[in-house]
Amino acid sequence: xxxxxxxxxxxxxxxxxxxxxxxxxxxxxxxxxxxxxxxxxxxxxxxxxxxxxxxxxxxxxxxxxxxxxxxxxxxxxxxxxxxxxxxxxxxxxxxxxxxxxxxxxxxxxxxxxxxxxxxxxxxxxxxxxxxxxxxxxxxxxxxxxxxxxxxxxxxxxxxxxxxxxxxxxxxxxxxxxxxxxxxxxxxxxxxxxxxxxxxxxxxxxxxxxxxxxxxxxxxxxxxxxxxxxxxxx
Amino acid sequence: xxxxxxxxxxxxxxxxxxxxxxxxxxxxxxxxxxxxxxxxxxxxxxxxxxxxxxxxxxxxxxxxxxxxxxxxxxxxxxxxxxxxxxxxxxxxxxxxxxxxxxxxxxxxxxxxxxxxxxxxxxxxxxxxxxxxxxxxxxxxxxxxxxxxxxxxxxxxxxxxxxxxxxxxxxxxxxxxxxxxxxxxxxxxxxxxxxxxxxxxxxxxxxxxxxxxxxxxxxxxxxxxxxxxxxxxx
Numbered sequence: 248x249x250x251x252x253x254x255x256x257x258x259x260x261x262x263x264x265x266x267x268x269x270x271x272x273x274x275x276x277x278x279x280x281x282x283x284x285x286x287x288x289x290x291x292x293x294x295x296x297x298x299x300x301x302x303x304x305x306x307x308x309x310x311x312x313x314x315x316x317x318x319x320x321x322x323x324x325x326x327x328x329x330x331x332x333x334x335x336x337x338x339x340x341x342x343x344x345x346x347x348x349x350x351x352x353x354x355x356x357x358x359x360x361x362x363x364x365x366x367x368x369x370x371x372x373x374x375x376x377x378x379x380x381x382x383x384x385x386x387x388x389x390x391x392x393x394x395x396x397x398x399x400x401x402x403x404x405x406x407x408x409x410x411x412x413x414x415x416x417x418x419x420x421x422x423x424x425x426x427x428x429x430x431x432x433x434x435x436x437x438x439x440x441x442x443x444x445x446x447x448x449x450x451x452x453x454x455x456x457x458x459x460x461x462x463x464x465x466x467x468x469x470x471x472x473x474x475x476x477x478x479x480x
Numbered sequence: 481x482x483x484x485x486x487x488x489x490x491x492x493x494x495x496x497x498x499x500x501x502x503x504x505x506x507x508x509x510x511x512x513x514x515x516x517x518x519x520x521x522x523x524x525x526x527x528x529x530x531x532x533x534x535x536x537x538x539x540x541x542x543x544x545x546x547x548x549x550x551x552x553x554x555x556x557x558x559x560x561x562x563x564x565x566x567x568x569x570x571x572x573x574x575x576x577x578x579x580x581x582x583x584x585x586x587x588x589x590x591x592x593x594x595x596x597x598x599x600x601x602x603x604x605x606x607x608x609x610x611x612x613x614x615x616x617x618x619x620x621x622x623x624x625x626x627x628x629x630x631x632x633x634x635x636x637x638x639x640x641x642x643x644x645x646x647x648x649x650x651x652x653x654x655x656x657x658x659x660x661x662x663x664x665x666x667x668x669x670x671x672x673x674x675x676x677x678x679x680x681x682x683x684x685x686x687x688x689x690x691x692x693x694x695x696x697x698x699x700x701x702x703x704x705x706x707x708x709x710x711x712x713x
């Protein structure tokens with residue numbers, strides 16, 4: 248039997264899964280998808296700016312944010328819109344992101360396959376997940392340990408597509424997410440605290456960008472660890 | 481400004497609130513309401529069966545559960561239906577409940593007023609909360625550290641009634657809960673893991689009982705601590 252669960256937060260006691268889709272839709276996993284879409288050959292997730300700086304050897308690009316904006320000495324902020332117009336063919340991007348990286352590390356502990364999902368790559372992520380295993384879990388990164396409306400909504404969109412592939416919903420998390428997913432993406436995302444924080448920084452257009460469904464076929468998949476970094480491609 | 485928040489889980493970093501409504505709808509806070517409805521003069525919440533046994537001095541009634549059923553030597557299980565037909569005038573009930581008590585202790589740390597809410601007493605709980613403060617938070621107990629669909633739904637019903645009293649929703653938790661609350665109570669509760677566990681024990685009728693809105697005007701309110709117990713009346 249094929250089953251899908253949703254975990255609203257990366258809590259300590261996370262059950263095992265064959266495949267785990269990590270969601271930090273505003274904005275880390277949306278931006279990650281756009282890095283691959285722009286031609287990057289690899290994406291290294293790190294938990295903070297210092298770790299990203301320390302990992303740079305030759306030619307890697309640095310991405311991250313301080314209060315929503317590009318940090319001093321970095322090549323990119325955490326804006327998927329900005330990445331969408333970049334040409335990164337063959338480059339490696341070191342991407343510092345707090346909540347997304349923390350969730351990805353959790354996922355790596357309990358799942359055989361870890362991928363990054365957002366609305367931008369939702370249909371492709373669901374296809375890949377369904378191909379790679381019968382036990383799929385969707386892990387919401389949340390914001391500083393709180394459940395994020397934007398992430399739970401996105402988990403619902405992914406879960407709904409998995410149901411269409413013959414998966415059965417298991418547990419309370421997937422039920423909550425499926426109820427949310429009956430609403431349209433943009434107003435739902437815009438009501439989230441993550442979106443309101445971006446709007447305050449003048450970055451509201453990033454929210455609209457993240458709300459686009461199926462813009463990309465690229466699904467960042469965990470290949471290996473490199474020190475504290477997680478390498479996706 | 482009057483504001484309402486919803487916390488899907490009793491996590492470590494819970495912000496302060498004037499009034500906190502604790503929800504463990506299947507079944508602890510539903511049963512607690514029915515104890516007062518049946519005439520009990522006080523309800524002591526304890527975290528486990530041993531603590532409940534140790535607190536009994538003379539004439540207190542013991543309530544609790546093991547796998548959904550009444551433990552050896554206890555007067556009541558954790559069934560609101562069973563309590564509904566009892567006569568407890570002037571009695572004190574010592575009620576052992578894991579998730580509900582844990583959440584109530586959390587609430588007592590951060591809120592001036594702590595009350596127990598369920599669907600059974602939702603309208604009365606909202607009236608009292610609105611009377612006691614402008615900053616109301618609804619704390620879902622969850623099940624063994626996981627967000628409960630049943631609790632988040634009930635939080636949504638409470639939040640919706642608070643909006644009608646002029647409260648503004650703040651944060652992602654209340655948005656999620658409000659979306660759920662647009663659905664009818666019974667199928668929503670029945671889809672939760674807490675309900676499915678009761679059905680497996682042959683206690684499915686308790687779920688239907690807990691889904692009744694506004695059966696009671698009684699709102700258990702935290703008066704004091706007594707050792708490890710929290711005293712409500």
